[in-house]
Amino acid sequence: MKELDIEARTENLDEVMDFINEQLEVVDCPMKIQMQIDLAVEEIFVNIANYAYQPETGPATVRVEVQPDGSSVSITFIDHGVPYDPLAKADPDVTLSAEERSIGGLGIFLVKKNMDDVRYEYINGSNVLTIEKGLAR
């Protein structure tokens, strides 16, 4: 298990991505799955950066755990900001026309659609969001 403690700011997204991708390189993750994981990580981290400590910033922890056999990865995001369960939000209606669509709400939806599992818990004053993804080709 590897852990990164970082200030939750969008400017730090690259550092989070590099950290995650370093772990995925070890297991030779397929490109497509890496893109899906990148996408989920971006959406979640940017969400924390934009909302968890608004209008200030605060710390976040990103924890990566690759199964020893390389079959799957689990990534956990922890922040101590306002309690917020992104999974409680209704999915956007993807059948609406451009005019009817609002801008937003797509991020967490993309996370749910691209990951095998997404779990949220509020533990001891912390938002804990965990995503899981199989790494098989």
Place this chain on the structure above:
Amino acid sequence: MNINKELNGNQLTLAIEGRIDTKTAPELELVLKDSLSGVQELVFDFEQVAYISSAGLRVLLVAQKQMNAKGKMKVINANEDLMEIFEITGFADILTIDSSGKGV
């Protein structure tokens, strides 16, 4: 991300290279804001794009809404991974996507 602009009469083609994400989407939004005057057909060439996040999708949605009011817009050369993102999010129905290959 690089944006190559090509204006042919009232048709503007934006050939994008790189990732359209939280960091780069605002640049694309700015270019669109400055470039759409008089444009009746907007073409996004995504041949060199391997990644788009919701920040990029938002910019595409804004562009589509603007172009609906005065012309048309299409996306060309999107790869399979991008197509999957467009399909999951319903953008495949909102956008005009020409996946028939090269050219406009």
